Amino acid sequence: MAAVIEVRGLRKSYRRLRGGATTALDGLDLEVRGGGVFGFLGPNGSGKTTTIRCLLGLVRPSGGECRLLGAPPDDLAAVIGRTGAIVETPTFFPNFSGRRNLDLLAGIRGVPKGRVGEVLSRVGLSDRAGQRVRAYSLGMKQRLGIAAALLKDPELLILDEPANGLDPAGIREVRELIRALGTEGRTVFLSSHLLGEIEQVCDRVAILALGRCITTGTVDEVLRAGRAAGLVARLPQDVVPAGLEALAAAGIEASSGGEPGVLRVRLDPSEGARVTSALADRGLYVSELRPDEASLEDVFLQLTGGAPPARPDVPPAPGAPT
């Protein structure tokens, strides 16, 4: 499958009014192949939205190159009809109804009017389509933004934080919608800071920090890359010091790990028997022994330099910024 998004050495600096410049992108490399849902993760200020703005021709890169469906920013007109996008909070004319806003957008590219009703229905806004956008909640504006992005029936959908402002039920609906869109042969490029959302919906992810891509791959690959090789053992809380001592005596590195009664053992998960044996020799018996699996949140925080407070002993992943 050909790349639908290609970014090579992309740089973007914004000049500040009082002199100097803020670097938003610092040599970003990224490739997104067609089909499925691609998660674009990064902390605030990591350059996610700037990347999207560069791809859509809204801002001019300071260096490097980017292509959307093979087209550089100067030739976006050739592919914009195949691309739907939301950039940050969707913006519409507040005094026009949701339907009128979509009608006007549809008119720009000759989208049939019937399509407006279809997309409004798909995002659950049919009943409120006649109301002014001014009266919409943030969640309804997000839905309208998604409807606008779907209007062109695009093969590439770029969604920048589409779950912002949605309530839990709305987040679930949007998640299911995105998942469905990703299985229809479209490519969904989903920028989000909601890690659970990304983990549940995306096939592949890229994580940004300080304007650079620090890891990319399938969700499993990224989780494996960030996973601390180790085990979690659970003991009664009052014997944790004795457990640490027993493991140390057996030459096994371990520490108490955040939760009461939990030991984090630096040992390959395949060597779990050594842990139970060392503890049992001292009359200590584990109530739980499992691989120390990192969540995407853990990996994200490790890689972006914000280690989780409950996991101070997790070593930084290779390639993580220091």
Added chain:
Amino acid sequence: MIALFAVEVRRLLARRLVRLFGLLAGLGILVAGVWVFAETPADFGLHTFRNVFAGTTAPIALAAWVVGASAVGAEWHTGSMTTTLTWEPRRVRLLVAKAAAVVLFAFVATIVVQAVIGLALVPAAVREPDVRICFGGCPPPSAWFPPAAGIVLRGAALSAVLAAVGFSLASIGRNTAASVGVGFGYLLVVEGLLAALVDWLRPVLLTPNAVAFVGGEPLGEMGLSSPGAAGVLLAAYAVGALVAAVALFRLRDVT
């Protein structure tokens, strides 16, 4: 381009400000029509329509400035320009379509408003047997219509020019208030100072040339030597402002 232009016209016609101005104009014309019919001034008749249209040109043209400024200023204010650009990324084409819609709207709306004003005053102008109203002495249509129509058409052109300038300033400042503030500040304060202090600038100032162009008569030492030249100068101002707006829109980031 045609589709884009048509969308911009539709967007303009659906705007609240445009509808509000239309409503206010309609009410004003109705009141004026009734008042003039009841209290017909001496020597009022079809032959005086020229003066009526000349008098109403300035407020209509200034309203066109505000509408032009607001048409693009509101897009920046609401952020919907970003959404529009994800549908039409060719910025020159987009801004030119918007400007063309504004200019055409200002031109046509001015003619429509002046026509409605004329229609509202016709009963007072032709009623009989009030002999004060040029009864038996009215000039034939060939004498009063061309000058009146000329004023209306040139006034419509002035509205189009000011709408384009207002649009351009709002596009450059990305704000309606910037355009309206700069425009009205210039017209009310700066231009008066320039006219008083800088002799050589007088022939190229906006207001005297607008008056000369719409009135169809040169203004002596103020303004250019002929109404035609004044019209060309006004058009050049509008085109210059639009070119600057398009160039900046093409270059600047949309954040």
